[in-house]
Amino acid sequence: MGAAVRLPSELREFLQLPGPQSLVIRGPPGSGKTTLCLALLEAAAGERLFVSNRVSSEEVGREFPWLGNNGTSKIQVVDASDLRPSIQGIAHEASKLSMTLDADSAEKRELSEFLTLPSPIQEAWSRLPMEGPSTVVVDSWDALVEHYLGRHGRRPEFPVDRGELERMLLRWMGRAPSHLVLVLETDQPSQLDYLVNGVVVTRRELVTDRLERWLLLPKLRGIRIANASYPYTVEGARFQCIEPLRPYSEVRRGEPDPEPDRLPGFVWPGSRGFAEAFGRLGVGRLSLVEIGDEVPYYVVQQFVAPATVHTVRSGGRALVIPAPGLSADEIWGPVEGSRPAGHLAEVYRVLDASGQLERAVKAQGKDRAASLIPLSALPPPAPGRDPDDNELSRWLKGGVAGGHPALVTMYASGLESLGAALKTPITPEVTANLPASIQNTLGGSSLHLIAVGRPESPLFRPLKSLASIHIRLLNRQGRVLVYGLKPWTSGFVLTEPANGGPFELLRIV
Numbered sequence: 328m329g330a331a332v333r334l335p336s337e338l339r340e341f342l343q344l345p346g347p348q349s350l351v352i353r354g355p356p357g358s359g360k361t362t363l364c365l366a367l368l369e370a371a372a373g374e375r376l377f378v379s380n381r382v383s384s385e386e387v388g389r390e391f392p393w394l395g396n397n398g399t400s401k402i403q404v405v406d407a408s409d410l411r412p413s414i415q416g417i418a419h420e421a422s423k424l425s426m427t428l429d430a431d432s433a434e435k436r437e438l439s440e441f442l443t444l445p446s447p448i449q450e451a452w453s454r455l456p457m458e459g460p461s462t463v464v465v466d467s468w469d470a471l472v473e474h475y476l477g478r479h480g481r482r483p484e485f486p487v488d489r490g491e492l493e494r495m496l497l498r499w500m501g502r503a504p505s506h507l508v509l510v511l512e513t514d515q516p517s518q519l520d521y522l523v524n525g526v527v528v529t530r531r532e533l534v535t536d537r538l539e540r541w542l543l544l545p546k547l548r549g550i551r552i553a554n555a556s557y558p559y560t561v562e563g564a565r566f567q568c569i570e571p572l573r574p575y576s577e578v579r580r581g582e583p584d585p586e587p588d589r590l591p592g593f594v595w596p597g598s599r600g601f602a603e604a605f606g607r608l609g610v611g612r613l614s615l616v617e618i619g620d621e622v623p624y625y626v627v628q629q630f631v632a633p634a635t636v637h638t639v640r641s642g643g644r645a646l647v648i649p650a651p652g653l654s655a656d657e658i659w660g661p662v663e664g665s666r667p668a669g670h671l672a673e674v675y676r677v678l679d680a681s682g683q684l685e686r687a688v689k690a691q692g693k694d695r696a697a698s699l700i701p702l703s704a705l706p707p708p709a710p711g712r713d714p715d716d717n718e719l720s721r722w723l724k725g726g727v728a729g730g731h732p733a734l735v736t737m738y739a740s741g742l743e744s745l746g747a748a749l750k751t752p753i754t755p756e757v758t759a760n761l762p763a764s765i766q767n768t769l770g771g772s773s774l775h776l777i778a779v780g781r782p783e784s785p786l787f788r789p790l791k792s793l794a795s796i797h798i799r800l801l802n803r804q805g806r807v808l809v810y811g812l813k814p815w816t817s818g819f820v821l822t823e824p825a826n827g828g829p830f831e832l833l834r835i836v
Contacts, residue, residue, distance in 0.1 A: 334366055354512075362391075469510075601832065615796070618801075762790060
């Protein structure tokens, strides 16, 4: 799974480049640009200034309570609403002071240029150290420059347009080893894209009636852009983005969250985030986890396994019918250590639906071998045979007899492999009768069934009408997005645990 981080690694590296550097952040209103800017300031070194002409210093502190100390250097807020002398006043001051200098002197031209810049920029410049790193954010440059130039175009006493003003700004700020960040209220390219060292674009869009936020990195001079796009959220007024999925061997794994209180008639899903978003797993009911084509099975397993681990630890019994693509480590890894050595098979079983696991687990320890149910142990299908009259059903019910609900996790692709191995074709009649068979099995039982599959699977499609919980997992540019269909929820991004727990569901707001 991907990890949630405060900033993309490319932007962190950009902040470490020696100044002067210039960056444009552009995007439509409400796309999270201010929150991103404050995250940049939080990560920056040296003096840090936030020039705001949309909100006062008090409002910034109220909306972003975490904004404050970073080491020994505090972020300074320049309230541009208090520093707006008129164009005529600036021109008058420039004229008076220039009279003390030689007409053709470079000093006069430089002073005149400096006094032409908007007063908030002059104020920010006066606070910058000429040695050592610093970062200045102007939020927003559009609002500042449009107010400064006015709505009536060029005037005789002030013959400077926006393009020339932007070139002057970059020349002046380039005199200090500073990072200058300019915020624009559009996602369309402008002249600044070609003048600055870096460009960041923020987007806010609705996808299937759910909010998604994406950050794009079209340009960062001097930085190798490994990932040009990042989903992000501004939950809690903090910018957080999500790095791409990592291989199974590199994923951080936490322990299942403990059950806060025992709720009769429900199985604890092993994740506080899952329970808050979708609820607990009711006994006698079915949960569907629908997965897109590019969602890796190891990620799905990490999403559903915490419920299995909790069931095993609490004395219940758990059965897994895995997908053929899951390895033995991905299947047994989460539950190992949940029971004393040699006792795992008492509460945990894995049905070798594909016939590929038996050879693999023989060299991996007695616990895995003892808890594996090979194909040879399954009773052959026979007309009139009660499907619940077998050793596996009796084993599951044995846990329920002790007062502990049982949990079955069933991958549709695993059932399809099982049908092929047992030479039982999946006919339209089988799929048509599947909901009734499952409903009969679940009815009145202390069992919860988690069915995992792709939407086009013939064994998955018919179960949608039975689901009390229906969750969809989709891979979007190397990240797994999670949507609740029943109950309906806003979008989440599935991430590695930051502070314990099996995983985190980061809400996109």
